[in-house]
Amino acid sequence: MRAGPSQEEVRRLNLGTLLRHLHTGGPVSRAVLADRMGLNRSTILALVSELTAAGLVREELPRDTGRAGRPSLVVRPDPRIYVLAFDVGVDQVAAARVGLGGAVLDRRETTYPRIGIRPEEAAAVLTGHAKEMTAAAPADAVCAGAGAAVRGMVRHPDGLVRSAPNTGWTDEDFGRDLAGRLGLGLPVLLDNESNLGALAEHVRGAGQGLEDLIYLHGDIGIGGGVIAGGRLLRGHNGYGGEVGHLLVNPRGGRPCGCGSRGCLEAEAGQGALLEAAGRVPDTTGRQAVRSVVEAADRGDVAARAALHTVAEWLAVGVSSLVNLYNPAAVVFGGTLRDIYLGAAAQIRSLINTRTLAASREEVRFRVCRLGDDTVLAGAAELAFGRLFADPLGHRGP
């Protein structure tokens, strides 16, 4: 156990916290910042001055206040500051330029005709997108960091991709490769797509303001991210929160890509739904899931039965998660958003009978608010996190 922070470390912490307030809450006056952070106005003035000198914030008159009289200045994120966010999907890669404050300033994506993009191929395509976006950015724009999401198990803290079964990657140092190609002199921070989805929904989505939440992301597989006590639950090596491999049907369940069987991903994933609805092998992807949910809604018998089965396993999994984590919210994203919306009554009813009364009484079930860009938003938050940890770029002693 190390000692508490030094005065220099506290100053850095306060600079980061102030910047984070502006990033998530938008422009506000210094008086509001003083109130929110519990600091006096002279300390806030000093912090704002330092951040202004570093080109990270600006003090300006607010946009039209609609009120008479001279309005007071507001502190806002400097619009020149941005990060690069990358998302390596199974059959698609996306890149975005995201401004301090969270606005997506530019976005590019490439879809592949087949599943399983190679890491060097993904890095090359994303580098191309990044270079185009950088070239198109204003001349005075400043890249403050980069973050990327991958569909796999990412070791913490070094970011090595240990295993990404759906793309066939093993022990790939993808972040280093991508950082080298970008040549910005910045690391590319890496994490699992569902951890980043959880982070994004926690910071600016359906879980905003909640310290304990579970994000469930349906794609080809099922991923998850857990925020516990306000922090991403990473576990010993960074692999925590693999909710897709919660064993819901351990005896006689469907085989799972991980080598086990009866995992939540095997029983409630895309494959299980489409197969049960008799739609395999001609369709896959988000649209295929939506079409089954829509068919079920129209009364199609096979689609209804398929949705019912998958929803039951999803509810069993969520019940265990409610008992294990006592979350304030469970957020459904990706294809699970559609499945949850298509079977919400059934899912909630089963959860009500399979969970501890105290654990479920305050839990809320929500769908992700950031839509298809949840994961990309999380990659941006990962990159901004490094800026907030040390806004002036001073390294500690």
Added chain:
Amino acid sequence: MRAGPSQEEVRRLNLGTLLRHLHTGGPVSRAVLADRMGLNRSTILALVSELTAAGLVREELPRDTGRAGRPSLVVRPDPRIYVLAFDVGVDQVAAARVGLGGAVLDRRETTYPRIGIRPEEAAAVLTGHAKEMTAAAPADAVCAGAGAAVRGMVRHPDGLVRSAPNTGWTDEDFGRDLAGRLGLGLPVLLDNESNLGALAEHVRGAGQGLEDLIYLHGDIGIGGGVIAGGRLLRGHNGYGGEVGHLLVNPRGGRPCGCGSRGCLEAEAGQGALLEAAGRVPDTTGRQAVRSVVEAADRGDVAARAALHTVAEWLAVGVSSLVNLYNPAAVVFGGTLRDIYLGAAAQIRSLINTRTLAASREEVRFRVCRLGDDTVLAGAAELAFGRLFADPLGHRGP
């Protein structure tokens, strides 16, 4: 997001950290403390002086060093400081006087002939034990706090016992009642027995030094506590870590006391083992579990089959927990210690086939090191935690 700590808060943090070092690591020189905490020697001197003045530590010559020459002084916890630790079991209550540094100085317990002690009865008996121990303590001993473990769901942070199915308690403010009877002017902090078991094994048991661990406690039910990132995972209301209600056999599983069925507790708890071994209803308790495990070891066919079935469900549950939390260790306590030791090869082999390779590669399986006093030790750590949060008793602004 509030600002970082003030200088006064940092000082308090450092006093608490120093005291915690002595509590868990034992007496050491100021030089060693400076090194462990990353502070300079003059700061350590100032902190030690304050703690000495408050009667919390002493500087003394070490006990026989076995070396020639003048030994340097060591800082040790003041032997007058202690906490009261209470454990309300299903058919037994225990109380202990535990010194700063972790030594059990005195201990009393009362066993009941029936299951389901009432809260006021438990509070009265524990108060009697506490008064006897206080009377027997040296005249200059100082009680610095009190903590209690209950078999139930305890709301955080106020400590209300929402539900304790095995004793039939509902919404009992047990901590307040006990504190009132004790009349020490100190609150009695409360938590679930398995959370406290996890805390104890984390601080001074089989999980010492590990930031991510799961403690599984077998009693009449199965409880669990999770340490994630060095902190107890409490969840939104304090009910996190209810691993006994992980659904391992959701379709057609055994009914569980919580109203669900197929919970880990229902499939791998005491009842399941004893029933499968044909020993119900004439036996219960830890000794009954041990006798089945011993009979299995001697080759008794019914006992072997029963242990095999229960061990399989336990392994299924642990596999899910490894995937969900990526712990550095899983610690088996209470009756699960016996079951794990009786079927370790089977359990580990099943876990190897049902978990993600990356998540399991560094996990260690251990039995609890603090034995039958794990929970009592955890209650003491809970009480000490309050002392460490503010060693000089100053309340923040």
